[in-house]
Amino acid sequence: SQELEQSPQSLIVQEGKNLTINCTSSKTLYGLYWYKQKYGEGLIFLMMLQKGGEEKSHEKITAKLDEKKQQSSLHITASQPSHAGIYLCGADYSGNTPLVFGKGTRLSVIA
């Protein structure tokens, strides 16, 4: 089974609604990255979480890492069309290794 599970695979929300994307690791994380990608484009770094229980926010996006450092959630408040895209979580298991990525969540925001 995959080390990193991301859910849901796709999400369609009405503009203004809140949403949450989850990322669960089968192993303890050294760090957890959240990226956003528009189709065919590179990744945009959103946030990186490293400490158990850590929570970071940027504009209307909040990411949390649980105390056990195995689960992270990304929450978007009052979604807008500009939030549409693919959200990827990336797991760092040792601090100097490449990231292992989840399969991504495709977010559509409809007016």
Place this chain on the structure above:
Amino acid sequence: GAVVSQHPSWVICKSGTSVKIECRSLDFQATTMFWYRQFPKQSLMLMATSNEGSKATYEQGVEKDKFLINHASLTLSTLTVTSAHPEDSSFYICSARDPSGVTDTQYFGPGTRLTVL
């Protein structure tokens, strides 16, 4: 924040030709860079780890003779797809770790879309 660039952003080539993709860290030195490949509607898959001054480490299933990686300086890594075939058509993304930052963040390039005819 730190920036990683890639060149070219897209390339179309004929089957059998070779294509070189450059990855540069613009404002930091990266002893390690990573190359990923992404097929449509799929997540990124690690191809290889590029180490400055030494040979790259390839993931299982990735042909090192086909995907040549050269990390000649602390700011530049290149990926050459040799004798490209249509099945090599993909989106190639590099990343570099900035060790000087507090959180040792990994930054990604904008990607290179390769289409092999």
